[in-house]
Amino acid sequence: MDAELERTWERLGIDGTTLTMAADGTLRAEPGGDESRSTEAAATSDAIPPLADSEVVLGPLLGEGGMGQVWLGEQRSLRRQVAVKGLRDAVDGALGRAALLREARVTGGLEHPNIVPVHVLVQTEDGAPRMVMKRVEGRSWTEVLADLRAEGEPLPEAHLEGHLRLLMQVCHAVHYAHARGVLHRDLKPDNVMVGDFGEVYVVDWGIAVALDDAEDLGDLPRARDVRGIVGTLPYMAPEMVAGDGAGLGVPTDVYLLGAILHELLTGHPRHRGDAVPQLVHAAWVSAPPAMGPAPEELVDLVTRATAKDPAARPSSADAFRSELEAFLTHREANLLAREGHERLAEAQAAEPRAAGNQAAGNQAAGNQAAGNQAAGNQAAGNQ
Numbered sequence: 001m002d003a004e005l006e007r008t009w010e011r012l013g014i015d016g017t018t019l020t021m022a023a024d025g026t027l028r029a030e031p032g033g034d035e036s037r038s039t040e041a042a043a044t045s046d047a048i049p050p051l052a053d054s055e056v057v058l059g060p061l062l063g064e065g066g067m068g069q070v071w072l073g074e075q076r077s078l079r080r081q082v083a084v085k086g087l088r089d090a091v092d093g094a095l096g097r098a099a100l101l102r103e104a105r106v107t108g109g110l111e112h113p114n115i116v117p118v119h120v121l122v123q124t125e126d127g128a129p130r131m132v133m134k135r136v137e138g139r140s141w142t143e144v145l146a147d148l149r150a151e152g153e154p155l156p157e158a159h160l161e162g163h164l165r166l167l168m169q170v171c172h173a174v175h176y177a178h179a180r181g182v183l184h185r186d187l188k189p190d191n192v193m194v195g196d197f198g199e200v201y202v203v204d205w206g207i208a209v210a211l212d213d214a215e216d217l218g219d220l221p222r223a224r225d226v227r228g229i230v231g232t233l234p235y236m237a238p239e240m241v242a243g244d245g246a247g248l249g250v251p252t253d254v255y256l257l258g259a260i261l262h263e264l265l266t267g268h269p270r271h272r273g274d275a276v277p278q279l280v281h282a283a284w285v286s287a288p289p290a291m292g293p294a295p296e297e298l299v300d301l302v303t304r305a306t307a308k309d310p311a312a313r314p315s316s317a318d319a320f321r322s323e324l325e326a327f328l329t330h331r332e333a334n335l336l337a338r339e340g341h342e343r344l345a346e347a348q349a350a351e352p353r354a355a356g357n358q359a360a361g362n363q364a365a366g367n368q369a370a371g372n373q374a375a376g377n378q379a380a381g382n383q
Helices: 003-012 034-042 094-109 141-146 157-179 238-242 250-266 276-285 296-305 317-382
Strands: 026-029 056-064 068-075 080-087 118-123 129-134 138-140 192-195 200-202 229-232
Touching (some): 003 238, 094 129, 141 192, 157 192, 157 200, 157 250, 229 238, 250 296
Antiparallel strands (some): 068 080, 080 129, 192 200
16 A cells, blocks of 8 residues: 555544445445534435325336435326435435435536436435436446447447547536536446436436535535545545545546546456455556557547546546547548548549540440441442
8 A cells, every 4th residue: 555645544544444345346434524424414304305295106126226226206296207216224324314315405406418307305204315306218328338348348449439429428417517516526337327318317426525616505515524435446536545535626527537438448447456455556546547459539538637646637527528529520530531532542443444444445446447347348349
């Protein structure tokens, strides 16, 4: 473990030996600092209506992740299907409930085409919150990618442009959230939903925090108050594994966008390791990645976006998106130029053949004319 990182953890009261990672790569190690107290205070609210009075009827379980579960529901008054998110029993404590309340309030306050609309927040009889939101008919981006490539393989060239444009939509949502003062902190393909009609939604805002220069966002804790390591290790920025919120900001989410691009191009997350210590070290060091065969412009973008120094990264999610757009524009121009050169070469190759055919035709016509003349002369002599 890096000595500087160990000193930072010691100062913050983080015990590295207790770090555990869920199957999906998520990590949560909070020493009970200011962020924890803020979320505990947010976990109680008399303003949340009971589930029984919300017109929402729970149906079958649709899926579950590291902390949450999602059920199919029906909103009876509108006769429409909805998604209802709650907590798994194993994490249904004060901090877990606070995280879900935070996610509901943050997501509900971010009205954007690439963020899932929240309809209402309710609670069960024992006070467990339930977030009622639009049901997205689709799959996670992780599942979509799994159908297009073998595990550990880069995205096929034929699909690259479509998924870069999908990432650009994620950038739109993230840049909007930043403008509203919200930092996501857990961007990854598994937290992006792709609808059956091509819609793209950034989901799971449960560990979001307010940017330090944002207006008051109620019970959402400030980034500077973070004391702990929270997120998904294979994608984490170095300032995230440090556990000190003073280093968090817009460049942190830009790093995560770069880590997603890295996965599109290589088939695996930015950081790899067999155990938590190796992953923590990889995230902290954030050495320039070995990308293999990939477009030079995109390799450069990944390298800069996931640099250890936040100041070396693109200045915003929108700046990151602009570089993707410039690459696609340049790529399209190159493809058109290549097609033009190929057609010109084909036309030039066809010209000698056409000239040869014309010459052969002229020779045949000349021979035919000479033959006809000779036959005419022979007939005249016979007469």
